[in-house]
Amino acid sequence: MQPSAxxxxxxxxxxxxxxxxxxxxxLEVLIxxxxxxxxxxxxxxxxxxxxxxxxxxxxxxxxxxxxxxxxPGKRTSSDKKITxxxxxxxxxxxxxxxxxxxxxxxxxRFLGIAEELGVDEMAGWLAEVELRxxxxxxxxxxxxxxxxxxxxxVARFLGATFIDAASAIRMAADGRxxxxxxxxxxxxxxxxDGLFVVPGFYGADPSGHIRCFSRGGSDITGAIVARAAGDQxxxxxxxxxxxxxxxxxIVDNPRPIAEVTYREQRELSYMGATVLHDEAVFxxxxxxxxxxxxxTNDPSAPGTRIVTTRDSSRHAVAGIAxxxxxxxxxxxxxxxxxxxGYGRRMLEILEKRGITFEHAPTSIxxxxxxxxxxxxxxxxxxxxxxxxxxxxxxxxxxxxDIALIATVGEGMSKKVGIAARLFGALGKSxxxxxxxxxxxxxxxxxxxxxxxDYEKAVRAIYGEFVKPA
Numbered sequence: 001m002q003p004s005a006x007x008x009x010x011x012x013x014x015x016x017x018x019x020x021x022x023x024x025x026x027l028e029v030l031i032x033x034x035x036x037x038x039x040x041x042x043x044x045x046x047x048x049x050x051x052x053x054x055x056x057x058x059x060x061x062x063x064x065x066x067x068x069x070x071x072p073g074k075r076t077s078s079d080k081k082i083t084x085x086x087x088x089x090x091x092x093x094x095x096x097x098x099x100x101x102x103x104x105x106x107x108x109r110f111l112g113i114a115e116e117l118g119v120d121e122m123a124g125w126l127a128e129v130e131l132r133x134x135x136x137x138x139x140x141x142x143x144x145x146x147x148x149x150x151x152x153x154v155a156r157f158l159g160a161t162f163i164d165a166a167s168a169i170r171m172a173a174d175g176r177x178x179x180x181x182x183x184x185x186x187x188x189x190x191x192x193d194g195l196f197v198v199p200g201f202y203g204a205d206p207s208g209h210i211r212c213f214s215r216g217g218s219d220i221t222g223a224i225v226a227r228a229a230g231d232q233x234x235x236x237x238x239x240x241x242x243x244x245x246x247x248x249x250i251v252d253n254p255r256p257i258a259e260v261t262y263r264e265q266r267e268l269s270y271m272g273a274t275v276l277h278d279e280a281v282f283x284x285x286x287x288x289x290x291x292x293x294x295x296t297n298d299p300s301a302p303g304t305r306i307v308t309t310r311d312s313s314r315h316a317v318a319g320i321a322x323x324x325x326x327x328x329x330x331x332x333x334x335x336x337x338x339x340x341g342y343g344r345r346m347l348e349i350l351e352k353r354g355i356t357f358e359h360a361p362t363s364i365x366x367x368x369x370x371x372x373x374x375x376x377x378x379x380x381x382x383x384x385x386x387x388x389x390x391x392x393x394x395x396x397x398x399x400x401d402i403a404l405i406a407t408v409g410e411g412m413s414k415k416v417g418i419a420a421r422l423f424g425a426l427g428k429s430x431x432x433x434x435x436x437x438x439x440x441x442x443x444x445x446x447x448x449x450x451x452x453d454y455e456k457a458v459r460a461i462y463g464e465f466v467k468p469a
Contacts, residue, residue, distance in 0.1 A: 037066040037231045039200065039222030042073020042081070043239040044296035045150060048116035055158060057237065057299050058195065066190060066229050067197045068222040069154055071146025072109060082106060082146035083215070089133050090142045099133055110149055117157045125149055141210040144202035147218065151199035160195035169203030169224060171211040177203070177224070179283070186228035198225055219277035223291075227283040234284050235292045240275050242293045242304030243268070245319045246462045250455045255466055257319055258302065259310045264318040267408045267444045271321035281306065312411025316418060317465040322405035322458055324451045326358065327376050328435065329369045331387060332395040336365045342391065343367060349386045353379050358404070359437045359446065368435060370448065373400055402434060403454035406446045407461055413442040422447070425464035431457045 040054050058064045071082040088102040107126050114122035129145050148164070155162035168185040170178040182203070190196050200218025205211050213220050219236060226234035243265070246254040260268070262285045269278055275293055284291060291306040312318075329350070336342050343360070346367060350357055359370040376383065380398050387396050412418045419438065422445060426433060435448030449457045 034063050034232050035065045035229060036061065036063045036233050036235055037068065037222055037226035037229060038064045038235040038237060039068040039218060039225075040070065040296065041218065041236075041238045042070040044073070044237050045069060045071075045154070046073045046075045046079075048113050050296065051113065051117060051154060051157065053296055053299075054154070054237070057296065058158065060299070063232070064235070065195055066225050066231060067154075067158075067160065067195060068200045068218060068225055069147060069151045069197060070200050070218040071150050072113065080105060082109065083143055086142050086145055087139070090137075090139045093133050093136060099130075103130055103133065106146075110153070114153055117153065119153050119156045121156065122149070122153060125152060138209070140202065140212045143212055144199070144210050147199035147201045151197050155195075155197035158195055158197065160197045161192070163189050163196055163198045165199050165202050165221065166204035166208070166210055168198075169221065171203040171205055173205050173209075173211070175211050175213070177220075178206075182224060183228040186225060187230075190225070190229050213279075214277075216277040217279075219280035220283075223280045223283040226289050227287050230287075231289060233290050233292050235294055236276060236280075237294050237296045238275055239295065239297065240293075241295045241298060241301050243275065243319065245317075245466055246458060247321070250458045251462050254462065257304050259305045259307055260318050261310050261410055262306055262308060263443055264408050264410055265306050267406060268319050268321045271404065271406045272323050276306075310410065312409060312414070315409070316411030316415045317407055317409040319409075320405065320407050320458060320461050320465075322403055322454060324401075324403040324454050325373045326370050326402040326404055326448070327373050327398055327400045328402055328448070329371060329376075329383065329387075329398050330366065330396065331368075331391065331393040332366045333391070333393040334365055336367065336393075345390055346387070349383060349390060353383055353386070355379065355383070359435075361435060361437050370402070370404070370435065399434075401451040402448050403451045403457070404435075404446055404448050405454070405457055405461065406444055407465070408444050410443050412445070419445060421464050422461060425460045426457055429456055429460035431460060 038058060044054055045051055058067060074081060085102045085106050089099045092099045092102060110122055110126060126149070129149065133142055152162055168182065168189045170181045170185065172178055198221065200221035202210050202212045222236060223234055241256060243257040243260060244254040245257055248254055262281055265281065268274065269276070276291070281291065288308050292303055294303040295301055331346065343362065346369060347357060347360070350369065350371065355371050355375045357369050357371050361368050376398070384396060384398065387393060407422055423433065426447070431449055431453045433447050433449060437446040
């Protein structure tokens, strides 16, 4: 029998530390390969001083290598938006009118910023754009020039590589993103060292024609770039500190939301609580890349992180958001539940009148369909007539001036008594509940109240779930 081998001696403490130190260069290489997409909105780029702030933010973290920019935003409330002026240029050119009333302010704005930043090429770039507009360029090409010019200027100021979005972001003729092709082209274009600047808001179809996203679409571009580059985070820099748990116009100093899931953000965004384009979450959500909303004017603040999952044990409710301006199309009919196709025909009546619906809570003999006031305005009598003729209800009416309030949180379904607390808070405040919608989403309770009770209701719900610090 052979004697067993002696166990290997454990390394001495000093040797263990040496092993850690030997691996530090590899760790540094790993950190250096990580990168961040940073998208800056119009208010962050409104003038030369703001652009210098942006440059300082970019330089403060070497991982910020992929930069997406909007057109310059408003400096004051009286300013005209660059994109609005560009749309006006298209309208004037289409009518054979002089475009200078619209293009003059654009030219003055860009030349002023470029002079302060020491970018000499702006006059030539503007001349090229002006000539194309006068020659009848299409509306999307013209509308995209604010982002294009701003990104070329800032790229030159930063010493960065400029990537025209038209060369790497592929869109179908109807404006839909051709995702697989786009991610491949962008990944190739973003290869290499240094900074890369990509204009937001637009791409190009396979024939090379510019196609724009909807307004605010630079947020979408940022998400696309982050996804294509495989970045560790998508930073969205704007003029607010992130998401708040309630509307600050209604609740005094509402608590900031440190972390919110994609699902929670989607629900809050639907009710109007957003600083991010609705479609911007999808490219990064699919890849599990977190979004960090940050404030350009307070870069040390952590902002709000939008993530796949969060620990909801401490804060079951993520936020409260709402909107006024809804109507309830209400029908009552005995044995409605036994009538085949009643709900379908009800929704078809609205569809044929060009009205989309928001919610449709029902009971055994009643059905309510919540629609936006502006969609049904002027069509009330037509809708009532259609319902009377086709569904023959015992009672039908349309109630307007309704507000909807959503209380949102991933942790609500795991905690007993959340709904009771919400309804109790409204009762104590003297708010009558007109409609309740829960169950369609396990993370959301929506209540309908009279528009006159809207602000009181929001304050009551916030006060119930957010205790003073």
